[in-house]
Amino acid sequence: MVVRSQGGDNAGHTVVVEGQTFKFRLIPSGILSPTTTCVIGHGMVVNPRSFLAELDELHAHGVNTDKLVISDRAHMVMPYHPVFDRLGEQQRGDDRLGTTHRGIGPAYEDKVRRVGFRVGDLTKPVFLEKKLRFVLRLKNESLTRLYGHEPFDELTILDEYLEYAERLGPRIRDIYPIIQGALREDRRILCEGAQGAMLDLDLGTYPYVTSSAPTAGGALTGSGIPPSKVTRTIGVFKAYTTRVGYGPFPTELEGTLGELIREVGSEFGTVTGRARRVGWFDAAVARYSVNTSGIDSMAITKVDVLDQIETLRIATGYMSKGEHWDHPMSNISHLKHAEPVYEEMPGWLTSTKDCRRFEDLPAACQAYIERLGELAGAPVDVVSVGPDREHTLVRRSMV
Numbered sequence: 001m002v003v004r005s006q007g008g009d010n011a012g013h014t015v016v017v018e019g020q021t022f023k024f025r026l027i028p029s030g031i032l033s034p035t036t037t038c039v040i041g042h043g044m045v046v047n048p049r050s051f052l053a054e055l056d057e058l059h060a061h062g063v064n065t066d067k068l069v070i071s072d073r074a075h076m077v078m079p080y081h082p083v084f085d086r087l088g089e090q091q092r093g094d095d096r097l098g099t100t101h102r103g104i105g106p107a108y109e110d111k112v113r114r115v116g117f118r119v120g121d122l123t124k125p126v127f128l129e130k131k132l133r134f135v136l137r138l139k140n141e142s143l144t145r146l147y148g149h150e151p152f153d154e155l156t157i158l159d160e161y162l163e164y165a166e167r168l169g170p171r172i173r174d175i176y177p178i179i180q181g182a183l184r185e186d187r188r189i190l191c192e193g194a195q196g197a198m199l200d201l202d203l204g205t206y207p208y209v210t211s212s213a214p215t216a217g218g219a220l221t222g223s224g225i226p227p228s229k230v231t232r233t234i235g236v237f238k239a240y241t242t243r244v245g246y247g248p249f250p251t252e253l254e255g256t257l258g259e260l261i262r263e264v265g266s267e268f269g270t271v272t273g274r275a276r277r278v279g280w281f282d283a284a285v286a287r288y289s290v291n292t293s294g295i296d297s298m299a300i301t302k303v304d305v306l307d308q309i310e311t312l313r314i315a316t317g318y319m320s321k322g323e324h325w326d327h328p329m330s331n332i333s334h335l336k337h338a339e340p341v342y343e344e345m346p347g348w349l350t351s352t353k354d355c356r357r358f359e360d361l362p363a364a365c366q367a368y369i370e371r372l373g374e375l376a377g378a379p380v381d382v383v384s385v386g387p388d389r390e391h392t393l394v395r396r397s398m399v
Helices: 048-060 080-095 104-113 119-123 125-147 154-171 175-184 216-221 256-264 283-293 332-336 363-376
Strands: 002-004 013-017 020-024 038-040 068-071 190-192 234-238 241-243 277-279 297-301 311-320 323-325 339-346 380-384 392-394
Touching (some): 068 154, 119 125, 283 363, 339 363
Parallel strands (some): 002 190, 234 297, 297 380
Antiparallel strands (some): 241 277
8 A cells, every 4th residue: 555645736756667657746656556555645635637637647558546545534726726826926026935836835724724625525515515605705805805816706616626526536535444454454555755854844944845744754644644553764865965946955056067967867846847956965954854754764866867976075064153053954044054064975987877786886886875874874775776666776675
C-alpha cells in the first residue's frame, strides 16, 4: 500500500520506468505496481479536475487504477481557490511567496476555518448544495468587495462538482478501516509525501513554505497511521540542493555552474515547469531534516549530475552576525544573509551512469556520499545515478 499523505497538485514526482516517464501530481506513484493499493489520504487537498485528468493520462498509458481510493476526509480545491491564490499573490507585490496559483493555500485555509469541502461531500448532493450556498456567499463577498472580482455562480459550481461525483463516487472511501486492516495484516505501507522539510508550514522557511506538513510527522497525520507503527523513515536528498519559488537559499549558485547543474539535472518543476534554483548540498538543512523527521537512512539521488564538476562544496553550517549556526535559523532575514561555512571535496570527473553497485562508483564519489551521510547524521543506504530503476544502487535494504 502507498498512501499519499499531504499537499495537492502543486507538486509532484517524475518517475521513469523502463524508459517511460510518468509525471504524478495527486496519484501515488505506487499506482505503477498492479498489486499495490494506492490511497489519497485525508491530509491532501484534491482538485477533482486535475485528479481526473491525471487518471485519464494513466489509462491512456494502460495503467490499471482499480486499486486507487480517495479518503472521504480529504479536502477539495474549489474553483474560487486558485482565484484567491492569484489575487493574494498580486496583492503582496514584491513580498509574494511564489505560489503555483493552484489554490492549495486557500484550500488549506478553508479547511482550518471549517468552511472547506471534503471529498465525501460529493456523495451528499443535498448537503453539498446547502453548504455551497452558505460558503459561496462569503467567498463572493470577499471577491467583489476586496478585489473587485466577478462573483462565482452557485449553480455552475454545483453542476460541475456533481459531474465529478459521478466519476469519483466509486473511489471515495472511509480509509480508516483500509489502513487499519493493512496494519493488522502486517502489510508493507509506504507513506509518500510531496515537497521537502524546509517547506513545512511549521519547521520550514516561513512564510516561504507550503500549506501542509511534508515531514514524517505530517505523513502520519495525513494518513491516520500511528507513530508506534513506523518501522523506518527514509529521507530522500539530492546530491545538491534545489528550491522552487522565493525564500532564503544560502548555498544558491546563480552563475554558470548553477545553470549547468540545472540543465544536466533537468531541474524544472514536475507540475509547473518552473526552473528550480540550485545550490551546493546544505548539510545543515539535511541534518535539521534528519533530526526533525527521525530519518533512519538516506537516499541520495542525482549523483550523476555532479560527474563533471572538478571541486564540490558542502555547507556544514552558517555564520550570522558573528555567530555560528549548525541549523537553519527561524529568522528568515538572518538566514537570507547568512554566510555558509563550506568544506571542499574533489570531484570524480567521470561518468557514473553505468555503475550498478556502490563499489563501482569512483573513490572520490564514494567519499563524497559518505561525507554527506556523516554530516547529516544518517547512513546513505541508496544512491541514484540516473532516472530509471536500473540506476538505483542499493547498499543496504531499507525494508
